[in-house]
Amino acid sequence: MLFHRSFLAILLCYGVGVIGTSLAPKQIKNLVTFGDSYTDVLAMADGGTMWPVYASGYANVSxxxxxxxxxxxxxxxxxxxxxxxxxxxxxxxxxxxxxxxLPFLAPNETLYTLWIGTNDVGANGLLTGHGAPGVSLIDTVACAVNWVKTMYASGARIFLFQNMIPLQDTVLYSVDSYLNHYWTLERNTTEWNVVMSEITRSGNKLQELMLQALVPSLKDAHLGFFDSYSLFQDMFTHPALYLNGTAPLNVTGCVHSCVYQLNESTADTGVCTIANGTDRDSFLWYDELHPSEQAERNVAREVAEVMEGKNNRWTTWLS
Incomplete structure (x- = not known):
């Protein structure tokens, strides 16, 4: 196990309240994004337009x-x-x-975001023992927090730190998962689901506590903690509030599903089922690991709300 259970229990009982306030209306004019495929605007892992493109458009920022x-x-x-x-x-x-x-970006007009962790903790990462010798969840979390310190030292002053989603709810890490593009070997899906739930929840709490401890050293900075986990959990639990496609709402399947057979060559694509047109917006997941375009639109609306200086349900301002 990656950490002691009693320590985990303490972390999960420790709450962090709202300390700061939202940004001023029309203050933010630039959005700078870091992260993985959940944020990469060129890879288009949602099968369409990614959330930063939508968010910058919604908030009218560069x-x-x-x-x-x-x-x-x-x-x-x-x-x-x-x-x-x-x-x-x-x-x-x-x-x-x-x-x-990169043009000059005024520190008081630029929001820097980081959404990372999915690959760090998952298959071919911590979950399957593929970290460097001796590393743990604490190291991956500390690394992400160090991004804030690094950017602050370079002059950045406004941050939105996006935590990990409930990865255990993705198709890849669900109890009923199947062999797919991301994992073609036998595995105990129940174990993966339980461990991933523990990793994401405790990792997010570690992030929150480490960021709160960092705040006193960030003079004149504005640091927001965006609770991606709770947003996706709400989308999973209440899909009718977020999904609006023409097919039955679906939070356990995905738009682009490819089922592999055991020992099938990874060069093959498996047997794929693809939803098309407006049916796609009925799904929470695009494939076995990535959010759908509709899910990304929901993320974009929430981040845009932050940039517009509105109070946001999923954002805690730590400073």
């Missing part, structure tokens, strides 16, 4: 995206052949700042 599909926080912690936040995305950002590719 978008500067740096998130990359497949990313973890650091390949020194969970090594994957993808552009991680610290070894790739941050260097790309600082290079663009240095060479003038």
């Amino acid at each position: 978008l500067f995206p740096f998130a990359k599909a497949g990313a973890t926080c650091s390949n020194n912690i969970t090594d994957r052949p993808f552009p991680s936040v610290f070894e790739s995305q941050l260097p790309a950002y600082f290079a663009e700042v240095a060479n003038g590719t």
Whole structure:
């Protein structure tokens, strides 16, 4: 187990209240995003337009995206052949700042976001023992928190830290999961579901506590904690409030489902079922791991609300 259960119980009982207030209306003019495929605007892992594009449009701000599909926080912690936040995305950002590719972004008008963790803790990550020797959930969480410190040191002052969704509710980590593009080997799906639930909940609480502890060192900064977990849990529990497609509402299947047979070559695509047209908006998930475009629109509306200076149900301002 990644951590002691008694320590987990203490964390889950520890609450963090609203300390700061929302941003001023029309204050934010720029959105800068870091993260993985949940945020990468070019990979289009939702099968359509990604949430940062929608959010920047809803709030009428300029978008500067740096998130990359497949990313973890650091390949020194969970090594994957993808552009991680610290070894790739941050260097790309600082290079663009240095060479003038990125225009000057006024600190009091720019919101910096990070949504990371899905690949760090999942299959081919902590869940399956693929982290560097001796690393744990504490290391992946601390890495994400260090993103705030790094960006603050570079002059950024307004942050929105997006926590992990309830990954146990995705098709990949559900009790009734099947072999798919993301995992083609035998596994105990019940165990994966239980462990993933524990990892995401405790990881998110660790993030919250570490960020709260960091706040006193962030003079003049505004740090928001966006509860992606609770938003997706609400979408899962109350789909009629969020999904509006023409097919029956579905939170356990996905738009693009590909079922593999045991020992099938990973070069094959399995047997795929694809929802088309407006039926797609009836699903919470696009494929076995990623949110649907409709789910991403919901994320975008909430983040846009934050940028517009409104009080947001899913955002706690820590400073």
